[in-house]
Amino acid sequence: MSMTPAAGIGFKPPHFDAAMRSRASGLWFEVHPENYMVDGGPRLAMLDALAERFPLSLHGVSLSLAAADLPDATQLRRLRVLIDRIRPVLVSEHMAWSAWGGRYIPDLLPFPRTHEALEHLVRNVTHTQERLGRRISLENPSHYLRLEGHDWSETDFLAELARRSGCGLLLDINNVYVSAHNLGHDPLDYLDAFPLPAVTEIHLAGHAADDNDATLLIDSHDSAVADSVWSLYDHVLLRGGARPTLIERDGDVPSFATLLTERDRAHALLDVERVAA
Template sequence: MSADCVQPGAGLGLKPQHFSQALECAEPGLWFEVHPENYMMDGGPRPAWLEAVRSRHPLSLHGVSLSLAGPDAPDEAHLKRLAQLAARMQPFLISEHLAWSRAGGRYFPDLLPVPRTGEMLRTVAANIARTQDVLKRRIALENPSHYLRMDTHTWSEPDFLAELVRRTGCGLLVDVNNVHVSAANVGVDAQAYLDALPADAILEIHLAGHSSDANLPGLLVDSHDAAVAAPVWRLYRRLVERIGARPTLIERDGNVPEFGELLAERGIAQDLLTRAAATEAVS
């Protein structure tokens, strides 16, 4: 069956060591997500490998370097390469982060925090609009994890995201683990945060594990190196009960287990999505 005929359900991050299993797996609704920065070349094994998987499964591109909240407009050469990759791979979604990583020609190896002010709102909106104009498609914006309180915010994060949706027509990628981590670190009410997001704008959901450091009591780190924690599953269950089924990714970037173990965790999300879809069908 062509990937274009598959309705994305629960997906996995695509790892090189799992290529054969990913290609052969026939689980209903399975899709894969990659960072496009790893595939922006004209030829060679990487794009060929990705294209093979794309022929069997839907694909999503999750960027990490557009620096949409940075002071500089998105890099034109980078956007051109991203558009070329999207034209070749035809992902069902392209997403990026509410963060910055580039300023004045300097690049930083992190997704850095954003003061939610009116000025920042205009900057991010302009950068999203530029990105969507080049890609000729709607993108989704991911909510960040927070580790320190900032005193310069004039908008709540759900309201800030909702206003970006209104101004640019972009969608949202809701990372439930980021919400849980932020709740522990800076006192966000995780459930109230999720309840405040506009349901119609949510195009994809991320689930991941987190970690803690004994030297920093109470601080959670969005490390993607463990299974999804029980509180995150509870938040996710309530979210899909409210908004309905959405493509959902299990993220695992450290301590990556065997493909079968990831597939089993993915099955938990798929079961919840199936129930949510059934509820929608009879309501």
């Protein structure tokens, strides 16, 4: 399955009525599946109605694919039920871990990009795709401190993961900007090395300075997309071509109309006559 390059919005239940009334060209929505993996009730009914009108994408946060263990079997079964129910166009997760040795940590945690870590990820992603009956895409992480012990650059690691497992990649450009700022490298160098042919989706979001250290940027998703991130997005499109693009907003959520205006800016930049095929 594929999606025509268009811009979408991370769906929030308070926006349901406005979303259903929208006639914006190419509009699509993304949700975290963990909020909808239930047997019934109003939340699932809302998602069913949305799926009848718009293309949907599922963006998971809990499979812990970078852990040493396989993803939780019950979680995969519940996710497969939701996928079969709403038939999303895209399914994605994070290149991170959040569970280890039976303990769950509600965060998306980094890891040294070693050969062993790559083997674990390839196994876990392949297992997940087999259980879901779908190709998934993995998102590049945000970084807040420098880890030692890497065998691979992040872009080469992602490229090799995609090659070995057959997965796609989700390029979060705000994550690229935040990580480059925090670790002291050039975001353009990172993007120029990124394996863009494997990218199935792009994320754009806002960031903020840390409350305790103003020199540290946090991938906060609580503000509008920064001009610096818009500039990087334009660079990616002109280099690699149009991809389905999502505006993420998870904190200090504005009106649907405000988000739609930001979405429309991304949608206009996806003009197929302007960017590479």
